[in-house]
Amino acid sequence: MGYTTNFYGEFKLNTTLDKNTADLIKGIATTRRMKRSIPILAKKFNISEELALLKFGIDGEFYFDKGDFCNFGQSEDSTIIDINTPPKRQPSLWCQWYYFETTNSIKWDEGEKFYNYIEWIKYIINVILEPRKYKVTGTVNWQGEDDSDKGTIAIKDNLIDIF
Known part of the structure; x- marks a missing residue:
């Protein structure tokens, strides 16, 4: 509804x-x-936190996984801080x-x-x-x-x- x-x-x-x-x-x-952890994204992609912030934005706002489009990006992983809270901006x-x-x-x-x-x-x-x-x-x-x-x-x- x-x-x-x-x-x-x-x-x-x-x-x-x-x-x-x-x-x-x-x-x-x-x-x-979904709000995501920049430090965990950095570890996942083996890059610095500074580079992860540039690449994925505040709270991972630019992050998406094309491999998860069939699930509308809803697969849970360790990068997610809160599935029901969007990135800050x-x-x-x-x-x-x-x-x-x-x-x-x-x-x-x-x-x-x-x-x-x-x-x-x-x-x-x-x-x-x-x-x-x-x-x-x-x-x-x-x-x-x-x-x-x-x-x-x-x-x-x-x-x-x-x-």
């Missing part, structure tokens, strides 16, 4: 994403976001903004019960895309189950307006 919201539209990128950035957005959108356990190469855009993946969608697109832009010099422009309308739950996310060159 939960609350469903539908989304219509897309956010276009100014240029095709490089493979690492595309994989990162897809990985985040495909897996449960991520707004929730699930992100459903997905990058589509065919349209060079970020769109809703059509999964049910997408919460914190405004915070998630802000996170994707501010933490992932803008530091890599990408620009996002587009409009997405949302409609929740309640008739009054509707609105628009309008983005132009990474500047976000909600109405």
Whole structure:
């Protein structure tokens, strides 16, 4: 049980994403976001904690295992601090903004019960895309189950307006 919201539209990128950035957005959108231990990730990958923090971000926010996509990244391992707490900068356990190469855009993946969608697109832009010099422009309308739950996310060159 939960609350469903539908989304219509897309956010276009100014240029095709490089493979690492595309994989990162897809990985985040495909897996449960769980707070992870940087020291344990460092040991797991035999790298320094400093390098692990650069590679995987705060609380492992950039970590995902492509081999666990079939389980939506929910397999438990020793790196997880709390399965029900997302990394500090991520707004929730699930992100459903997905990058589509065919349209060079970020769109809703059509999964049910997408919460914190405004915070998630802000996170994707501010933490992932803008530091890599990408620009996002587009409009997405949302409609929740309640008739009054509707609105628009309008983005132009990474500047976000909600109405």
